[in-house]
Amino acid sequence: MLENKEITTDKLKTAIKTAIALEKMYRDKKALQEKAGKKKKKTVPADDSVKNIDPKKVHRVGDSLDLSKYEVADCCKPLPGDEVIGFKELNMDKLIIHKAICPTANALNSTQKRLIVPLKWTATNDFLSRAFIVVEGVDSKGILLKMLHVISDEMNVNMISLNITTQSGIFKGEIGLYIKDLTSLNTLLSKVMGVYGVISVHRKSSTI
Numbered sequence: 163m164l165e166n167k168e169i170t171t172d173k174l175k176t177a178i179k180t181a182i183a184l185e186k187m188y189r190d191k192k193a194l195q196e197k198a199g200k201k202k203k204k205t206v207p208a209d210d211s212v213k214n215i216d217p218k219k220v221h222r223v224g225d226s227l228d229l230s231k232y233e234v235a236d237c238c239k240p241l242p243g244d245e246v247i248g249f250k251e252l253n254m255d256k257l258i259i260h261k262a263i264c265p266t267a268n269a270l271n272s273t274q275k276r277l278i279v280p281l282k283w284t285a286t287n288d289f290l291s292r293a294f295i296v297v298e299g300v301d302s303k304g305i306l307l308k309m310l311h312v313i314s315d316e317m318n319v320n321m322i323s324l325n326i327t328t329q330s331g332i333f334k335g336e337i338g339l340y341i342k343d344l345t346s347l348n349t350l351l352s353k354v355m356g357v358y359g360v361i362s363v364h365r366k367s368s369t370i
């Protein structure tokens with residue numbers, strides 16, 4: 163009986179030791195994650211004030227897109243990573259993000275009553291932008307399925323729309339996507355290009 167009790171106590175001691183070690187491991191890991199999170203936040207701080215913006219300075223959009231301060235222009239559908247500019251109507255506290263090469267933005271550029279602000283928009287944590295790609299390929303059996311597999315399963319990207327036309331054995335497709343940034347889009351484009359039978363694929367530059 164006594165022997166058994168001692169074994170139980172030893173077992174209990176070992177269990178407690180293990181629990182303490184696990185708890186410590188968990189706390190260390192959590193602290194490390196928190197530290198990493200804080201560090202990441204520090205690297206891309208947002209310039210908060212859109213109200214008193216200085217058009218001579220590059221304005222950083224920050225890690226998350228505050229929709230009360232920013233609007234992504236529908237004409238050119240810029241992505242984080244693109245060369246972008248911000249347009250601010252003088253009576254608004256909001257910046258509209260356009261691609262620097264956007265024809266609409268450049269047309270607006272010549273009119274008055276707007277501030278044009280150089281922007282730096284490199285990362286988003288929780289905002290997905292819309293982008294469209296145009297793909298051409300040989301109209302062979304299963305090619306569409308392979309392409310969709312690459313987009314949905316391999317890249318884990320959600321599709322908004324899909325438009326396919328076929329002529330003389332060549333298909334042309336326009337696919338709408340929700341995408342994180344320019345890097346993700348470029349990875350997706352090269353993966354789609356890698357599908358056997360695809361002749362060309364590019365980002366649709368503008369809907370105008």
Ligand SMILES: [Zn+2]
Nearest residue numbers: 237238260264
């Ligand atoms: Zn635009």
